């Protein structure tokens with residue numbers, strides 16, 4: 427009789443659970459539909475009109491059909507994934523219940539042993555200086571439903587304490603990053619320390635079974651960076667180095683246009699990131715070659731080189747000729763760039779042995795050439811960031827807030843079309859969002875950073891410095 431009662435109770439429980447899961451599934455579907463409608467509404471409200479050729483009726487119909495097809499496919503995949511998740515959750519809940527029953531029977535039950543994990547990724551942040559305070563903390567705080575920052579580390583404890591106070595009240599503060607690794611719950615490490623620390627910290631984190639987000643540049647040189655890539659490969663953990671500019675919508679737009687062949691073959695590129703007075707943390711780690719790996723080139727230039735090659739469709743650099751200059755180390759010129767002044771910890775008696783300007787040209791396997799100029803300080807009108815791309819069919823200029831496309835109509839008229847995609851997008855937050863998407867497998871999202879691309883960029887940076895050391899002699903990019 428008691429046996430029958432138990433069976434019935436179990437049966438009722440499962441029936442109740444099934445009904446609850448069905449209810450949850452309906453709710454999730456409803457939420458998803460609402461979200462899609464909301465996103466569409468926001469997109470419609472915020473869309474910036476483009477001066478583009480009007481699509482034909484046939485094109486419109488085709489696009490509509492494709493969108494419908496994509497939507498259906500996405501819905502089907504999401505449904506499948508939800509089904510698997512519900513099944514797993516159901517099994518886990520049953521097992522948990524059984525384990526509680528046994529523990530209670532044995533008198534070993536403790537509530538804390540059976541607290542449900544919240545499913546969020548536990549994060550430890552190393553380095554609570556300028557970049558972490560400007561972008562990473564806010565980005566993780568905005569992701570609090572998916573990521574939980576449980577550890578904050580800085581050798582200057584007061585910086586970690588300030589972050590705890592402002593953003594993550596439950597986090598533990600550390601001054602030695604090795605102690606942070608003792609928290610087994612942490613599965614994602616975010617490295618925001620000076621460049622010379624990146625390789626050691628990333629290797630330690632990866633080999634201890636953590637995924638890693640690391641600030642740019644990857645490391646101080648390609649040899650150090652290769653240690654990171656090798657650790658990622660051997661551990662099977664994910665390494666991503668911040669590529670915030672790749673989330674600039676105008677850059678994304680141009681990249682797509684080039685990929686579709688609208689500019690023809692890109693054979694000439696000119697890129698700049700030049701500051702008038704913006705040497706960061708003068709005398710501190712930023713301006714000490716051993717600690718930073720270099721100056722304007724590795725700090726600013728690496729971002730623009732990466733972006734330009736990404737837009738060009740990842741051609742292989744084969745040789746480079748470059749010069750670097752250090753013209754401002756001896757001067758007391760005030761730093762008028764707000765950003766440059768705030769970064770790093772300046773030291774009036776410290777070292778400044780890195781370039782404040784780098785110029786040069788890279789040639790690619792496909793015959794294209796890229797000229798660059800990067801400066802922390804130079805006597806120009808004002809700061810400028812741009813990439814000019816010339817193709818066999820059309821040309822384009824990327825500016826952070828606008829693209830200009832230079833083309834010819836069928837009748838031979840020369841035209842310029844301007845596209846303003848970017849209102850404001852926080853590239854760091856977008857990159858962190860991408861990492862969480864990938865780690866949680868929530869959407870079919872591709873990781874924005876790839877180790878091979880990191881390696882290609884670091885090899886190019888190394889080659890530029892090698893050429894400059896030889897007074898601009900042409901050197902091969904390995």
Ligand SMILES: NC(=O)c1ccc[n+]([C@@H]2O[C@H](COP(=O)([O-])OP(=O)(O)OC[C@H]3O[C@@H](n4cnc5c(N)ncnc54)[C@H](O)[C@@H]3O)[C@@H](O)[C@H]2O)c1
Pocket residue numbers: 552553554555556557558579580581582585601602603618619620621623641642643668670725769770771
């Ligand atoms: N992606 C970008 O656009 C971008 C912009 C700025 C800086 N960065 C990069 O971010 C990194 C940090 O730059 P920043 O401007 O924040 O520098 P910063 O000097 O302001 O901050 C670095 C912090 O790391 C701490 N630190 C140093 N050694 C440590 C250690 N062993 N353990 C724990 N903490 C330690 C310092 O005390 C400091 O608070 C650099 O690699 C820099 O190149 C990237």
